[in-house]
Amino acid sequence: SAVISQKPSRDICQRGTSLTIQCQVDSQVTMMFWYRQQPGQSLTLIATANQGSEATYESGFVIDKFPISRPNLTFSTLTVSNMSPEDSSIYLCSARTSGSWEQYFGPGTRLTVT
């Protein structure tokens, strides 16, 4: 299994600013993912964070808006750039360990953009 922590747990930001969310896993994992959960909606995959290479983004999400870093096998960051009120969501980090089909999730970062 894997225990995932995220920082910050919540934040209120002004339009036009950027926020970087950190995701820390307590063990080495092969794959890390970033999801967005908009109010009253399900989870949507933003990107897969690949260690040592560029992240793989899903349709509708671009690197300029959501730059991702993954410097090692236990850590990743997601930046929400040039924020607008439409970016108000919960952002969740998840990870999958080698040989397992289970994805473990962090507690999420609740972002409000005013």
Add this chain to the structure above:
Amino acid sequence: AQSVTQLDSQVPVFEEAPVELRCNYSSSVSVYLFWYVQYPNQGLQLLLKYLSGSTLVKGINGFEAEFNKSQTSFHLRKPSVHISDTAEYFCAVSESPGAGSYQLTFGKGTKLSVIP
């Protein structure tokens, strides 16, 4: 492409009554199926998963689900619910190895409210 439909957005049920949360999926390839639970202000926790083998899968907290390939369903059941089961439940599907990516596709969620 795969998709997941959770037929009920909200399910109220009295304490100690049985409950079924419905999930149907669509995929052109073999799939793995999952149920996750999200308690208020928390992340997602895996309840149970179907990868292969027996179609009746038992999970944590007394939940179970049955995979029905012909009906493309994976309904979640519990014979007697507790107040502590009040949460949002998400059904998710992933393409099986060799059939595609590891991406999880989630349904829109079902909010279970247990009434004392």
